[in-house]
Amino acid sequence: MITTADPSAETLREAGHRLIDRMADYLDGIESRPVSTPHAPAHIATRFAEPLPLTARPAEEVWDDAWEMVVADSIHFAHPMYMGHQVAPPLPHAVLADTLASLLNQSIAVWEMSPTGTLVEAQVIRWLAELLGFPATADGTLVSGGSAANLTGLLAAREARFPGSWTAGVARTPELERAVLVVSPHAHYCIERSAGLMGLGSDAVVSVPERDGRMDPAALEEVLRAVRREGRIPLAVAATAGSTATGLFDPLDEIADVAARERVWLHVDGAHGASFLLSDALRHHVRGIERADSIAWDPHKMMFMPISLGAVLVRDRRHLDTAFQQKAPYLFHIRPGEERSRDMGKRTLQCSRRFDALKLWICLRHYGANFFGAIIEKTVQNTQLLHHRLSEAADFEPAHAPEANILCFRHLPDRLRDTSDAEIDTFQAAVRERYNASGRGWITTTVLAGRRVLRVTMMNPHTGGEHLDRLLEGLRETGQSI
Numbered sequence: 001m002i003t004t005a006d007p008s009a010e011t012l013r014e015a016g017h018r019l020i021d022r023m024a025d026y027l028d029g030i031e032s033r034p035v036s037t038p039h040a041p042a043h044i045a046t047r048f049a050e051p052l053p054l055t056a057r058p059a060e061e062v063w064d065d066a067w068e069m070v071v072a073d074s075i076h077f078a079h080p081m082y083m084g085h086q087v088a089p090p091l092p093h094a095v096l097a098d099t100l101a102s103l104l105n106q107s108i109a110v111w112e113m114s115p116t117g118t119l120v121e122a123q124v125i126r127w128l129a130e131l132l133g134f135p136a137t138a139d140g141t142l143v144s145g146g147s148a149a150n151l152t153g154l155l156a157a158r159e160a161r162f163p164g165s166w167t168a169g170v171a172r173t174p175e176l177e178r179a180v181l182v183v184s185p186h187a188h189y190c191i192e193r194s195a196g197l198m199g200l201g202s203d204a205v206v207s208v209p210e211r212d213g214r215m216d217p218a219a220l221e222e223v224l225r226a227v228r229r230e231g232r233i234p235l236a237v238a239a240t241a242g243s244t245a246t247g248l249f250d251p252l253d254e255i256a257d258v259a260a261r262e263r264v265w266l267h268v269d270g271a272h273g274a275s276f277l278l279s280d281a282l283r284h285h286v287r288g289i290e291r292a293d294s295i296a297w298d299p300h301k302m303m304f305m306p307i308s309l310g311a312v313l314v315r316d317r318r319h320l321d322t323a324f325q326q327k328a329p330y331l332f333h334i335r336p337g338e339e340r341s342r343d344m345g346k347r348t349l350q351c352s353r354r355f356d357a358l359k360l361w362i363c364l365r366h367y368g369a370n371f372f373g374a375i376i377e378k379t380v381q382n383t384q385l386l387h388h389r390l391s392e393a394a395d396f397e398p399a400h401a402p403e404a405n406i407l408c409f410r411h412l413p414d415r416l417r418d419t420s421d422a423e424i425d426t427f428q429a430a431v432r433e434r435y436n437a438s439g440r441g442w443i444t445t446t447v448l449a450g451r452r453v454l455r456v457t458m459m460n461p462h463t464g465g466e467h468l469d470r471l472l473e474g475l476r477e478t479g480q481s482i
């Protein structure tokens, strides 16, 4: 059957109402589901082995299949026992805004394909810049997430430090051979990847020694001087505001002092923690962020937006204008009366780009900035409460005091006390694996100072004290079964 009736308004109305009802039921019943699938990838893969469908099938049947084949074995971020990676249960109005963005399908590369979308994005960027305390010279763009934001900020730094390197390339910019990126001890891997992508080589990344899990500003000064003594050139200092592993914040104000003294570009990876600016109680963690030259900020983490929504901001828009430099007369235009093109594609890695600004614009206008501060605070309070409970328990050991909504710890039942480090490490990994497979909850793991630890990120403001009790109970029972 070939139908020309699709896409039609009626299809959208009927299927849409059904889908939205089902999505709301999904949220209502979220706690009756296992947090994630117990099945191995190979088992799930058998469902997705059907040959290419050549003929039509009733839409209802296909949607039913989607709920059974896809949704049922998804990981459920809206479940209050989900405490894993930094992925949010998205705000309902953001989910709806994403649907509208798909319907409108504005292409944010150029103003003429997104006459309002471009301006909505510009407004969202101005709001973020205002929250940062950036000057009026600032600008930014939305990107796919922290990786793209960090790369863009560092590309801006590269062109600022070595003007003309975009055009000349790595081969004809000899200074680039000596360039070094000086980074947080716990920098996200995408910073090193940026060094590779920018032609510096991942060997050009120098990690600053830590002090209490954060970049040590005194050590930063020594590293910068040592790098210079070796005849190398610091391209930028990349600090982290909310490290992935522990959520700890580098002391940005002190780092900014060093960067200013040493005249080095300061980039802050605030993918996780820049959103703490929205809370009066938590803002102090990012004091000094306003002194950065470029900042990565992911609303798809602590602003509870659906993936994807990242942002990169620079304090002087001229640096964003030179981070990428292409002419495309079929696409980019300067209109009468404009000094600078409004076409966002000139300033981002991507050309076609979703209208991601819409969800943040709608949510900021609907909920207001204070609401975001309040729900971030709730996730941090949960983390502090968990830290307190772990500290009181004889069979758990927190690895650090939390600053954000991330906490690492170990489960150490009595019978492990006299076993080797290797056995204790293996036990942590086994507990995590088995606990997650049970569907009762979902946590992550990492390695800190060479030792395997359990790790939680409290992403769900609906998580409460009773869920923390269930976490400890679940880990204990899992531990006993190993």
Ligand SMILES: Cc1ncc(COP(=O)(O)O)c(C=O)c1O
Pocket (backbone or CB within 6 Å): 086, 144, 145, 146, 147, 148, 188, 190, 240, 242, 243, 244, 269, 270, 271, 272, 298, 310
């Ligand atoms: C500090 C930090 N930077 C960058 C990233 C990468 O962000 P994305 O996954 O959005 O590319 C993450 C993600 O976990 C992060 O925690």
